[in-house]
Amino acid sequence: MTITLFLRRLSRHGLALCGLFILLIALLVSFLAPWLSPYDPLASFDGLRLAPPGTPGHLLGLDNQGRDVLSRIIWGGRSLLATSVLPIIFAALVSLALGMLAGFRTSAVSELIMRSMDMLFAFPMVLLAIALSAVLGSGYLTLIITLICSVIPYLTRVVYRDTRAEIAKEYVEALRAQGASTTDILFREILPNVATPLLVYTTSLLGGMVVFLAGLSFLGLGVQPPQADWGRMVGEGAQMMILGAPHIATAPALAIVLLSLAFNWLGDGLRDLLDPYQ
């Protein structure tokens, strides 16, 4: 797949473009948070507690402690993207290695890897998060480890299954007949064919993981106050609903939905764009 062909296809895929656009904006805003954010996310304006959106100088209003909601969303997005995207990229690389190692030849090692994955599958991840926060305390590290442990079994299964399927195809035999070595077959021919579905699956999975992470924070297992965090903002804002301030929970909730959708759209789009049969 050449780059130009990929870009030409991308330009014709509305949903993928839409997802990519949202993600680029989110990444850009997170990266430039110190300059873009109008206020310090922790600074409070005492007289303006629970002020609604549209208050002069505060586009999305203020929360129950008088902190600017927009600034908190900008900073919260930064932490959410950092705790979701980077660990998942790491998990995808680990899974690629584990899955291909297990898939390319049946051996004791492959049994060991795949049965360990089965055990991870069986383990409830919220329980792991609680146990980790008991040992390490709540915070980024707990979130990241939980996230990595929850996605690795899924991703490894995908890589393992695809590697097995590719190895069994006749073209691998044809390659051997042409003098290709095992490393050659594994890294130059099979790796790209396995990495493509992994990329698609990882992107779609990120959408779910954004919601999962926000959920952990909502439960109080993630980022600790007063740090800005979308999940926690929804959790705390929900209590403000009855006080007639729905914006505190709604704004971060919408941000979560939008980011999750963007990942899903991009994932779906990549599946279509990278399919040579399209």
Added chain:
Amino acid sequence: MSLLQIAHLNVLFHRQNVQAVDDVSLTVAPGEVLALAGESGSGKSVTAAAILGLLPADQTTIGGSITFDGQPLLHQSTARLNRLRGHDIAMVFQNSLSTLDPSWRVGRQLQHNLRRLHPTMGRRALHDAALTWLTRMKIHQPEQVMALYPHQLSGGMRQRILIALAAMCRPRLLIADEPTTALDATVQRDVLQLLKALCQQQQMALLIITHDFGVVAALSDRVAVMQHGRIVEQGVTADLIAAPQHPYTQSLLAAVPGPNTTPVAAHHDSGAPLLHARGLGKDFWRRETQGWWPKMVPVTAVNDVSLSVQRGEIVGIIGESGSGKSTLARLLAQLTPADRGEMHFASQLVGSKDKASITALRQQLQCVFQDSLASFNPRLTLEEQLVRPQFRLGKVAQRAQAVARAKSLFSDVGLDVALLQRYPHQLSGGQRQRANIARALAVDPRFLLLDEPTSALDLTVQAQVMALLTRMHRQHALTCLFISHNLALVAQFCQRIVVMAHGQIVDDFPQHALYAADRHPITRQLLAASYLLPVDATDAA
């Protein structure tokens, strides 16, 4: 009064804007066998789908009329069609593996269909009726076959079960779409005989769709030839084969491999053989799950095979599927290590433990497999796949050189150089097999191992590919080992013919001795199954 009448049928596919069927008129009389012949893409399968109302209504525009026994078939409701489909009209599809439900045992599929036809039948009676049908289909051990899943059966057995499923409806019209294309020559002959017998027993009309004029000759009373969605010629089969009028019909007839009137020049080179194998053997382990505990049972695929091939020779290996010829090919190409025996290539011992000897072998010996789509990496352009092997085997130093060689090979095998930028699935079967041959030639080998290279192709395309191989053999001074189940094809192309059965070589003779009196019975059997056309007809064409 005709049973099926098609008048001025037109089918237009919207998305591709293709007129797949263009003004086709046909009639089938009760009890008649009509063959609809043509290459893939000629619109014959679309015509069959139109009869059964299987074309997607939202993607096609259908014009003209189709009547069955006076009732219109076009633009009818599903409920109305279902009173005919599976009752008065039944169909046998080409791909028996994907047509049968993979998760249903054979017995259940048969009984399910029987129950639909005879709702009052009891369990015992259904079981017995299913058994009777399997027996009628000449399936051995029907009781055991009833308990098997489709993938556990051979292609020929599956095709018989499909025919049983269709015939048990006692249809007045049976439509069979390429029913024997995927089958071996001997199995094809048996299935065709079965179909013919059924037609006579049940006074059933048959519309058979095929690209093979051998099948047309063996089965049909009348034939209609289709090209580009139009019928170019139709008439009584015997007359049409004796004197084809349209050039397209003539080309279809010429493509059927017949007895060779111009024998291939025998090979005379008595030097040391290029390839010499002695006592090769290979066992596979099969899991038997009868009883409580699975047992591993050895199955001998190749047993004590000795073979030498002289430089420049073309040797054909034939045998039915399961005779071990493909396993032998894998042993010779060192894709599977042999359990017994040894092999020399260019007087060098080739061993599976000795990596250097295998690399040396690969530089000299290349393979072309049957399934051209599966033999290519689906996600790489053809150019990349022609360039990489040249680097792997150290034939070129620079990419530009490799690309130039890929281009010259592509034009050599008669492909447009622009196709190098395409992905494998974007080519037609014939084009892809040419690309496959070009890829094998990319490393400039001395020896080409061809495993059923044309079995998946239409006969006219097969003829073109065989002509290409003959030309490449001469041009590149190749030695070829050609594996096929079709004796007629092998006899046209090869100087020497080796016959395999049950993992062993049973016969080995020069091409001109094919009709000699002392041929092995298996050779005779394969020979009888290979020629479906009357012998004088191929001469005329």
